Amino acid sequence: MTTVALKPATMAQALTRALRDAMAADPSVHVMGEDVGTLGGVFRVTDGLAKEFGEDRCTDTPLAEAGILGTAVGMAMYGLRPVVEMQFDAFAYPAFEQLVSHVSRMRNRTRGAMPLPITIRIPYGGGIGGVEHHSDSSEAYYMATPGLHVVTPATVADAYGLLRASIASDDPVVFFEPKRLYWSKDSWNPEEPQKVEPIGRAVVRRAGRRATLITYGPSVPVCLEAAEAARAEGWDLEVVDLRSLVPFDDETVTASVRRTGRAVVVHESTGFGGPGGEIAARVTERCFHYLEAPVLRVAGFDIPYPPPMLERHHLPGVDRILDAVGRLQWEAGS
């Protein structure tokens, strides 16, 4: 396989590379969605794939999300491995019935006879100045649907490694791409041998002793920034990047919170009914006697996603995270 230098390597480029490598390695991998062919996707993640693999492997579909996912189900039934692009978080909703009623259940419905290895890529989250319907964090809906894996990278290397693992998975994976991080770069080098990351394992992004920030996707860099700022104030914070909401890595999260005794869950999704409630409950159930304070949440407010000129008031930022850390009952305990 030829290696093409992609410099500077952004998360979007790592995702492109993952798709390309998966398509080259396995002829059953098919990319499909709106504008993914000739245009290369509105975020250019599928750039060049139609040219390299042909329009039968990277297909511009009609503009109909239920149809895209519904036909992908049939393709998977016949042994293909579709990778579906939903153009934006809020544009994935028309496909919700196919996802909930069929994609998530087909393996279970058929006692394992008919698995559906479909990857559903959804650009999600805010912070890019998008107008209404372009900035939702919809992961809680999918987390609440048994049979789906829900995965989201926060680093360029994970974007590659987790997308390869998702495409290789025999279970359907909802792959949330933090669109705010599409243009982010880190030390990922496309010319080095690439690593496929296992689905279902969280990682400690930053080790710390005083409290754990539990987060994922677009909020990971924000939490790392908050941890850096906290150090100046004498707080040594750990940051756990979940990477996979389903399966949930209780082991890594529990071990971290038992070490630190305090935890704040951070995400853009709404707080009420959002992932943080589940995570806080799980932490409390497993770490009760280790906790010095209740698990707090810093989440998006319980409002429809705001217009772009107001979104900075909605998104969890460094100050709001540090504020929550400050409320972890330091006076009462250690």
Next chain:
Amino acid sequence: MTVMEQRGAYRPTPPPAWQPRTDPAPLLPDALPYRVLGTEAAAKADPELLRLLHAQLVRGRRYNAQATALTKQGRLAVYPSSTGQEACQVAAALVLEERDWLFPSYRDTLAVVARGVDPVEALTLLRGDWHTGYDPYAHRVAPLSTPLATQLPHAVGLAHAARLKGDDVVALALVGDGGTSEGDFHEAMNFAAVWQAPVVFLVQNNGFAISVPLDKQTAAPSLAHKAVGYGMPGRLVDGNDAAAVHEVLGDAVRHARAGGGPTLIEAVTYRMDAHTNADDATRYRGDAEVEAWRDHDPILLLERELTERGLLDEDGIRAARDDAEAMAADLRARMNQDPPLDPMDLFAHVYAQPTTQLLEQETQVQAELDAEAAGPEGAGR
């Protein structure tokens, strides 16, 4: 050039990007449902095929009656009967080659059985011991789809995938008149036509979506006319004329297999029973309407044709009924056995590998089962 300057030279032209597309005329369905039985076309029909269709219709009618009886005995949770629609059910199964795929809805267990799936396995969903009882790959029959029309895009995707792989496979998808109002119906039609997928859509227009009649469902000239808007041919057929349904379906399957793309077929039929055993049809339709359809019964139409032409006699009819009785007796006997149930199945197939959370929940249920098995004395509290 300004508008004033070009005035003298101005000639109306079509919008620049506009080009004529598909000619709709050849796609239009006939004005009347196509019929074979009782018409001149019947003479061309293969007598062997007609006898086979007859035997299958009689068997299908008995199957519907037996399954309905099983609901009354508490052996099935629910049964949506296809009594009156047997011609569509049987023809759908018979037109397909082994390598083809059938995509049924919940009312189509008879088509599934006629395709070769074990009747007990076909009824698993409706008995309630699991969601699907058969391996879809064994007979190339997708699981019965309960959410309306959602199986149609699956059929399109499968047919498309087969074509991409160079396989000579056709998908036949079944849907009802109510299902044509769903968005998935529209999206499936559109994808099928754009991709020229080898798929055939059979709409069984049985008059009602539970209680709602067709005139509250659509203002289309016919459901078959909907095909034209997608650029595929629409065919209208008498759904109680087994020979006609078989012929029209067969033509569409051959057309798809030859690379001609999809066809939408509307079969005009009637749901003789209520929606399910739990429904009361007297609340929304009168006896006179139902009685009119008794004279247009699919078995009656075919038996009349066969006996008038000397292709079937009393012995032949008796043989078909005996065969159906034997099938029903076997089904009854097997459905009267309690199905094996394993609560551990609840966790076994959610994912390829159960998550740690599911393993914990499985352990919990196992402990509950162990405590139940030990009885009150064995329990620790």
